Amino acid sequence: MQPVRIGMLGFGTVGQGVATILERSAERITRRAGRPLVIQRVLVRDLARVRSVSLDGNKLTTDWRSVVNDPEVDLVVELMGGVEPTVGYVQAALEAGKPVVTANKALLAERGWEIFGSARSARQVVAFEASVAGGIPIVQAVSIGLAANQIQSISAILNGTCNYILSAMTLRGITYQTALAQAQQLGYAEADPTLDVDGTDTAHKLAVLAQLAFDATVVTSDIPRQGIDRLDIADIRCAGELGYTIKLLARAKLAPDGSIELRVAPRLVKQGTPLADVKDAYNAIRVVGDYVGDTLFYGRGAGAMPTASAVVSDIIDVVCGRANPTFETQNLWKSDRGQTRLAHPDQASSRYYLRFNIADQPGVIGQIAMILGRCGISIASIIQHDTGRDDSPDAPVSLILMTHCAQESAMSAALVEIDQLEVVRAPSVCLGVDE
Numbered sequence: 001m002q003p004v005r006i007g008m009l010g011f012g013t014v015g016q017g018v019a020t021i022l023e024r025s026a027e028r029i030t031r032r033a034g035r036p037l038v039i040q041r042v043l044v045r046d047l048a049r050v051r052s053v054s055l056d057g058n059k060l061t062t063d064w065r066s067v068v069n070d071p072e073v074d075l076v077v078e079l080m081g082g083v084e085p086t087v088g089y090v091q092a093a094l095e096a097g098k099p100v101v102t103a104n105k106a107l108l109a110e111r112g113w114e115i116f117g118s119a120r121s122a123r124q125v126v127a128f129e130a131s132v133a134g135g136i137p138i139v140q141a142v143s144i145g146l147a148a149n150q151i152q153s154i155s156a157i158l159n160g161t162c163n164y165i166l167s168a169m170t171l172r173g174i175t176y177q178t179a180l181a182q183a184q185q186l187g188y189a190e191a192d193p194t195l196d197v198d199g200t201d202t203a204h205k206l207a208v209l210a211q212l213a214f215d216a217t218v219v220t221s222d223i224p225r226q227g228i229d230r231l232d233i234a235d236i237r238c239a240g241e242l243g244y245t246i247k248l249l250a251r252a253k254l255a256p257d258g259s260i261e262l263r264v265a266p267r268l269v270k271q272g273t274p275l276a277d278v279k280d281a282y283n284a285i286r287v288v289g290d291y292v293g294d295t296l297f298y299g300r301g302a303g304a305m306p307t308a309s310a311v312v313s314d315i316i317d318v319v320c321g322r323a324n325p326t327f328e329t330q331n332l333w334k335s336d337r338g339q340t341r342l343a344h345p346d347q348a349s350s351r352y353y354l355r356f357n358i359a360d361q362p363g364v365i366g367q368i369a370m371i372l373g374r375c376g377i378s379i380a381s382i383i384q385h386d387t388g389r390d391d392s393p394d395a396p397v398s399l400i401l402m403t404h405c406a407q408e409s410a411m412s413a414a415l416v417e418i419d420q421l422e423v424v425r426a427p428s429v430c431l432g433v434d435e
């Protein structure tokens with residue numbers, strides 16, 4: 001049996017995980033793929049770097065062309081990350097007649113239609129199970145397992161770093177900065193965690209899911225997003241008092257007029273519901289289909305071995321021929337982003353959690369309630385907390401309101417007015433509420 005020779009672009013966390021699985025489980029994988037898989041050539045940036053997995057022979061190179069153009073490479077696995085220069089390397093591999101397996105959500109979210117256009121022209125496939133939620137087979141589930149359905153909505157926890165930080169804040173009552181430092185010590189967060197905590201990574205994954213579920217071609221900048229980096233422990237505590245947990249949620253919804261609502265933001269999720277119970281660095285995706293109803297997928301969304309598990313399953317699918325018909329019939333990223341109708345964020349409606357930092361004076365609640373009422377927003381419940389500095393008459397107090405369902409545009413207009421009140425001491429906090 002001729003082995004399938006793999007060219008890898010990148011040999012970091014996930015790349016070394018893939019090499020480990022291919023070596024450790026060679027017999028099983030050969031059986032499932034129908035042929036043995038061998039690593040032929042590997043692109044890295046730094047040949048001198050010490051790696052926990054070593055490869056036989058002189059397989060490492062810093063010359064990307066020697067991987068994608070090598071006639072002895074049958075399939076390219078892209079695990080270097082980033083958009084540039086990666087997009088060019090992937091397109092060159094496809095043009096050289098090699099199928100590509102990638103874990104790179106940023107690449108798909110930003111340049112998906114170019115990559116898929118190149119693949120179709122070259123009559124090749126791109127497989128990308130590992131790009132969303134690491135080890136959870138959500139790409140297969142949405143595109144194959146739920147193929148009979150029109151997906152109605154997706155609500156998902158897609159970033160393990162953020163979920164770890166939020167779980168630590170909730171369970172141990174620690175601040176965002178302390179939780180982030182712990183996540184970095186444990187290797188859950190990068191030294192520069194910006195793309196995780198500001199919601200960009202979650203938006204990349206949501207862009208991929210929106211393509212699978214709704215044929216919606218969007219780039220990250222089309223998705224309104226808010227991260228967890230400005231979340232105050234006070235809101236975690238107040239949400240807990242009200243029976244909710246705060247989660248960074250990626251949400252996609254098919255609106256009745258056929259437009260697609262997309263959003264990444266921290267939201268209050270009712271305690272005791274499946275998404276509220278997702279702890280630490282785990283991911284979960286709730287998908288609602290018109291026939292199947294509610295489904296939930298749960299597991300490890302990152303890490304060397306869970307992510308490598310998804311990459312190897314894609315390699316097996318490509319080698320045994322399952323990926324080709326799926327790729328052709330799915331016809332993903334066939335249009336550019338101009339053709340996707342996105343709902344305007346102002347049209348969204350939700351219940352809201354509001355926290356105001358106000359002067360402790362008579363009549364303040366009335367002023368706020370009047371503005372909300374004028375904007376057509378109805379209050380469901382009110383809690384007032386003093387901040388603990390009760391020795392000072394000027395100390396501000398926290399006022400927490402839960403609203404009934406309101407339109408986002410009305411809420412934004414009300415908050416602009418409320419934040420201008422003389423008695424409001426800090427910008428208001430507003431988070432959507434999931435029931």
Ligand SMILES: NC(=O)c1ccc[n+]([C@@H]2O[C@H](COP(=O)([O-])OP(=O)(O)OC[C@H]3O[C@@H](n4cnc5c(N)ncnc54)[C@H](OP(=O)(O)O)[C@@H]3O)[C@@H](O)[C@H]2O)c1
Nearest residue numbers: 010011012013014044045046079080081103104302303307
């Ligand atoms: N880590 C996870 O848990 C996870 C989960 C899901 C998806 N992913 C995705 O998987 C991909 C790989 O992630 P990773 O965590 O394995 O990354 P990583 O540990 O940073 O590894 C990246 C690898 O690519 C090489 N590389 C990067 N830029 C290069 C360039 N310009 N030229 C040549 N080589 C270059 C690096 O070489 P050197 O080793 O020489 O520096 C390294 O071997 C990314 O797209 C990521 O988003 C990762």
